[in-house]
Amino acid sequence: MATVFADAHDPDTPTIEAAASSVAGKVAVPEAESATEKKPNPAVSKAVAFAKGLIAPTLGILGFLALWAVLAPQVDTSLGALPGPVEVFEQGIALTEEWSAAKEAEGQFYADQDARNASAIASGNPGGVREFSYAGPPTFLDQIFTSLKTVALGFILATLVAVPIGLAAGLSPKFNAAINPLIQIMKPVSPLAWLPIVTMVISAMITSADPLLPKAFVISALVVMLCSLWPTLINTAVGTASIDKDLLAVGRVLKLGTFAKLTKLVLPASLPYIFTGMRLSLGVGWMVLIAAEMLAQNPGLGKFVWDEFQNGSSQSLARIMFAVVVIGFIGFGLDRIMMSLQGLVSKNRTI
Structure with missing residues (x-):
């Protein structure tokens, strides 16, 4: 009897264990797979968030x-x-087509000139060689590049003036107190008020018939500089004044010179403030530029808007509005x- 019971019981035992392990395996595998499937893809999440943001x-x-x-x-x-x-x-399409036609006319002008000069040389008349520059009117795209060059020059000049003065004001409370009234008075002055003064000064200084830079270009750039340097100056002064005093004390302990203190301590700590001011200054300069070009007749976007306003054709208003969109x-x-x-500098600064 015992033998029979044992024989009947032994075959069942592995069967039950196998079934239990099989069931456990069936339950465990889907759980691992579902955990893997629920993990979000970072690239997909970013794409979805970007699409929702648009x-x-x-x-x-x-x-x-x-x-x-x-x-x-x-x-x-x-x-x-x-x-x-x-x-x-x-x-806008018509202005682009005008630019393309002007470029073709310019290319044809220089091709004809080269042919005439080659013919003069071939006929033994080198004195008949003439080199002329194309004198066609500037197109809309040409005026965009002129405005970009003008605001770039004004912005660079404003940065070169504002950053050193701002550093000095931030490091010296007495110097800051001395120039603060001047800043508060000069900062709100309109570009229309600066323009006559700058025009008279530059006209007295540039008397050459063929100057290195056109007079209207210099006038517009200087007006941009005078109106846009204040945000950079103020932010630089604030950033310099807010440097940790312990950091400056370390510089004194190490007996750093003025130049070393500026380059290794003050500038790295002030860069986020400086670039915030530069960003504001560039925006102010771009707004000021259009008014300056209108009155100084610098061949940029401001002059384009003024010329179209004076033209008074049926397409002038649409062209002015297209220029406004481009300016924006x-x-x-x-x-x-x-x-x-600004983000790149703030990320890579050493202090």
Whole structure:
């Protein structure tokens, strides 16, 4: 009996154990797989977040364009109805085509000139060789580049003036107290007030018939400088004054010279403030530039807007509005560039 019981019981034991292990395996494997499936993909998450972030701005832009298209025909001006988005876009295409045609005319001009000079040399008349520069009117894209060069020069001059003065003001409370009233008085002065003064000074200084830089270009750049240096100066002074005093004490203990203290302690600690001021200064300079170019007749975007206003054709208003859109996009792009540089400097600073 015992033998029979044992024989009947032994075959069942591995069967039960195998079934238990099989069931455990079936339960455990899906749990591991489900844990793997629930883990989010970082790239997908970033793409989804980016797409969601674009929804609101896109809806805002589309709503603005729709409102513009509906209300524009209802506004009558001396040049006709206010142009809508479609008319403005068409004038943008027309300005691009004008630039392409002007480039073709310029290329043909130089090709004809080279052919004439080659023919003069071949006929034994080297004295007949003449080199002339193309004197066609600037196109819209040419005026964009002129404005960018003008604001770049004014911004660089403003930075070169503002940063040293701001560092000195931040390091010396007495110097800061001395120049603070001047800053508060000069900072709100309009570019329209600076322009006559700068024009008279530059006209007295530049008397050459063929100067290195055009007089209108220099006048516009200096007006940009005078109006845009204040944010950089103030932020540099604030950043320098807020440096940890223990850090300056370490410099004194190490007996660092003035130049070493500036380059190794003060500048690295103040860079985020300096770049914040430079970002604000560039924005101010870009706004000031258009008014300066209008009055100084520097061949940039400001002069384009003024010439179209004086022209008074049926397309002038649409062209002016297209220029306004371009000015806004360029200003936005310049701000993004400075913001990226600011983030890069803040990330890589050593103090």
